[in-house]
Amino acid sequence: MLHEKAPAKINLTLDVLGKRPDGYHEVEMIMTTVDLADRLSIRPSEDGKIHILSSDRYVPDDRRNLVWQAADLLRKKAGIRSGVMFTLDKRIPVAAGLAGGSSDAAAALRGLNRLWNLGLSLDELAEIGAEIGSDIPFCVFGGTSIATGRGEKLRHLPAPPNCWVILAKPAIGVSTADAYGRLNLKTMEHPATAAMEAALKAGDYEAMCRSVGNVLEPATMGMHPEVAMLKDGMKRFGADAVLMSGSGPTVYGLVSSEARVARIVNGLRGFCPEVHAVRMLGEIPLA
Template sequence: MKVKAYAKINIALDVIGKREDGYHLLRMIMQCIDLYDVVEIEKISSGIQLKCNKSYVPTDERNLAYKAAKLFKETYKIECGVCINLEKNIPVSAGLAGGSTDAAAVLKVMNKLFNINVSENELMELGLKLGADVPYCIVGGTALCEGIGEKLTKLKPFKDKILVLVKPPFGVSTKEVYKAFDLSKVVFHPKTEELISNIEKDNFQFVANNMKNLLENVTLGRHRVISVIKEDINDSGAIGSIMSGSGPTVFGFFDDMLKAQRCYENMKKKYVDVFITRTI
């Protein structure tokens, strides 16, 4: 059984507090985009096998897709094994939920493959044990995610919006970015409610102009190239640009495919991981 595991971007990422266990309390507007990994799973007699088209991606318990399969097997007492074939297209450690979306795909496919047929909510609870972005990746689309990522409210689809993504040639540790984040220094929070209301009205200009990610300053402070990428994207005619998640990927929204194409071509001269895609 084969499925597409879609990447996500953050239209807004707000940090509103911290729990006693150290986890940050978030309010995020998440959006799926048409950039995806392909996850294929088949039954085997026993164990978990993971194959990947990218040699630098671990194929053991360090991989979230592997962890998801193990968790699902243990939770629902499945004796049978699985072989997972992972075709990676989403860059790793990029702020695009590449690992989380693969894990979500594994949970969804195994749910069908073994006829367990648990509800979406139960799958989301299971996914939260793997990572804060996994519940959202199970649901997909346009959503407001709160708490540590487990409280989801589906929003009106913000689809068919053109964007260009640029990932500089390094990864970022989400854990390290949150560790360095200082909530007391935040002056302006994202306009989350206004953004939601303008997503409902499909007011593309407002949304693209008012995106905000509180983690941006942390990653930007360590990697000045993120500022340079944002400027380059904006100079190419983007309505607005922002870093996704904990970074380092930057994306810009465009109201015109020709401008987006020009931006893509310019950025491709400087960076390997450049994508032109749409919201879905």
């Protein structure tokens, strides 16, 4: 039996540069992994099939699961016929903008590479993952990167300055396609991606806080006003910077002092069902 950790990501920035002929959007976004992770256990199965046992009843246990798709594709590419049994301990909120499913799929690729002794590089696993979802290549590596293309082209960046990340997810799920679909390419305000990259390179916490931005925020807030309310609450309780992650609806707050974390978490628990205080993972957290 093998074990892989599948950490969530947050978007420090998310910009859209235009619409592509294939229907996807050309993005430029800085993402980093945080210490909230699903656990994936992997063992061979005798019947030649792919099985998934999930702790979360809202997560599909069949071919709709990104773990199933990753295993199926890797089997085809590597010419493998063996079956596999995954046990998925879900801790990352689902359909939340935290790339939970993508990270599970990336963990499946890393784990099966070991189980089947395929000897593939992370670059090769990322390329296979990109056929299933745009966020999977980032999740194969973890750490901190700037992603371009539809999200699959990666350049590694230094880890963010040490701080707490408070994640708050309202009880709604957002479809990523709907958030992109509602984007107004003409009126959107672009985030300061270059300033964020400079802040990470300088290890400057205040500059990082000033540079967060996400063009999908107004699109998702238009469908779900709860997201704007949560952002206001998080600011009022004292977070240094507040942003929606990915297509949402999770809102995160950055906090430098541990003393303020409990106050913000307790304040938010009054009106948000799911709140987590976690650390940035810093460097690449694999295996």
